[in-house]
Amino acid sequence: AQSVTQPDIHITVSEGASLELRCNYSYGATPYLFWYVQSPGQGLQLLLKYFSGDTLVQGIKGFEAEFKRSQSSFNLRKPSVHWSDAAEYFCAVGALNSGYSTLTFGKGTMLLVSP
Amino acid sequence: NAGVMQNPRHLVRRRGQEARLRCSPMKGHSHVYWYRQLPEEGLKFMVYLQKENIIDESGMPKERFSAEFPKEGPSILRIQQVVRGDSAAYFCASSPPGGERYQPQHFGDGTRLSIL
Numbered sequence: 001a002q003s004v005t006q007p008d009i010h011i012t013v014s015e016g017a018s019l020e021l022r023c024n025y026s027y028g029a030t031p032y033l034f035w036y037v038q039s040p041g042q043g044l045q046l047l048l049k050y051f052s053g054d055t056l057v058q059g060i061k062g063f064e065a066e067f068k069r070s071q072s073s074f075n076l077r078k079p080s081v082h083w084s085d086a087a088e089y090f091c092a093v094g095a096l097n098s099g100y101s102t103l104t105f106g107k108g109t110m111l112l113v114s115p
Numbered sequence: 116n117a118g119v120m121q122n123p124r125h126l127v128r129r130r131g132q133e134a135r136l137r138c139s140p141m142k143g144h145s146h147v148y149w150y151r152q153l154p155e156e157g158l159k160f161m162v163y164l165q166k167e168n169i170i171d172e173s174g175m176p177k178e179r180f181s182a183e184f185p186k187e188g189p190s191i192l193r194i195q196q197v198v199r200g201d202s203a204a205y206f207c208a209s210s211p212p213g214g215e216r217y218q219p220q221h222f223g224d225g226t227r228l229s230i231l
Binding site for chain 2: 108
């Protein structure tokens with residue numbers, strides 16, 4: 001069965017500083033990997049996804065993530081954080097079953113942005 | 116172009132009552148997924164449905180929980196005789212049929228269920 005680990009429960013970053021959120025996954029085949037963001041009281045918004053091909057994927061809002069198979073990682077990065085980026089971030093791995101998919105989520109990393 | 120619609124956004128029930136959560140998928144989507152998010156946890160898969168069929172309910176508690184996706188109307192997640200531990204955010208996601216291709220899931224804003 002697949003699993004996702006997000007080692008950092010909370011991270012505080014100064015506005016304008018760079019950000020890296022860690023994600024490690026466990027999956028027997030080539031994974032489908034996702035990063036979602038959740039603002040308080042809201043649903044999940046897809047930031048970016050990796051299916052295959054180029055291991056560096058670009059997403060919305062200036063985010064990118066790099067798939068490293070050797071490390072089973074899919075870390076999320078942003079070069080300069082804005083106060084509006086404060087939210088909870090979830091990494092997820094997707095499993096393709098017989099004609100449908102399921103997502104397994106990490107427990108999330110809460111990003112706090114200090115002025 | 117409406118997204119996944121869930122209602123109500125917030126639902127308060129007393130222990131022993133029933134909770135009914137609704138989800139209307141995006142237009143053109145025939146696959147519906149329900150996830151539960153407990154406090155300070157990630158989302159956990161509960162059930163996957165297509166029209167009139169439950170395909171995978173491996174994440175659904177064996178008792179008190181049921182789901183349906185009728186031919187007409189929204190998908191319903193039903194929790195009977197609710198207990199305090201049912202307090203959580205319940206998210207619905209939908210995707211188009213994909214066959215052997217992976218189709219990303221689009222999430223609704225969730226229903227926050229509080230049990231008094």
